[in-house]
Amino acid sequence: MRTVKKYVLALLFTGTIVGAQAQTKSQLEQDLTNLRTWMRKKSAQADSVTRAEWPAVKQEFKALTSGLDKNTEKLSQESKTEYNQYKSRYSEWEERNELRQSVNLDGSELERWENLMTGTTRIAAIKPAALRDAYIRLTDYTRANRRRWNLRDWDYAEFVFGELNTRKAEVLENLNNSDKIKIAALQVEFATLKKSREAQEAYNEMREKR
Numbered sequence: 001m002r003t004v005k006k007y008v009l010a011l012l013f014t015g016t017i018v019g020a021q022a023q024t025k026s027q028l029e030q031d032l033t034n035l036r037t038w039m040r041k042k043s044a045q046a047d048s049v050t051r052a053e054w055p056a057v058k059q060e061f062k063a064l065t066s067g068l069d070k071n072t073e074k075l076s077q078e079s080k081t082e083y084n085q086y087k088s089r090y091s092e093w094e095e096r097n098e099l100r101q102s103v104n105l106d107g108s109e110l111e112r113w114e115n116l117m118t119g120t121t122r123i124a125a126i127k128p129a130a131l132r133d134a135y136i137r138l139t140d141y142t143r144a145n146r147r148r149w150n151l152r153d154w155d156y157a158e159f160v161f162g163e164l165n166t167r168k169a170e171v172l173e174n175l176n177n178s179d180k181i182k183i184a185a186l187q188v189e190f191a192t193l194k195k196s197r198e199a200q201e202a203y204n205e206m207r208e209k210r
Helices: 002-043 054-070 077-103 107-118 128-148 151-174 177-209
Strands: none
Touching: 002 054, 002 077, 054 077, 077 151, 107 128, 107 151, 128 151, 128 177, 151 177
């Protein structure tokens, strides 16, 4: 009789654990769904958030990811990958927003740069099929004008480049291999042009100190 009781208790205990684990998993999947919805909503707003609004956005993200951070190992591999993509995208938003606030980019001037460099002021809505051309335009414009840009110009150019990179991350799975390779090469070229500017600045600074 005691053996039967122990067996029943063991089953009940195991069932409780399994039930708790299932509940945790279900909650995590719901948390991921909530985060997915929030990310989609914020995608079109990320670069228009004001300095006053940004703390609230950061708090929202923290609240949405608290449970996921504590139980990441309980997510499926597919969900882990998706979650890591969201965290990476959010980090890019935060980095760009802090850059924008630190250099105090003007909204109307930023739109002018967006239009000049990519042909649109709605970079977050660029279709996957049009992304390659947007990168080509941005790189061509940088190559043609960089020698007369001052530091302020580069602030705008780098911000627009960051917006385009974020859009690429959002639609990466919808890009064909040819576009992925071409865009990667253009990203490297932009970084090289930027380093060339930094090297020239360092050289000029050294000459001024002589």
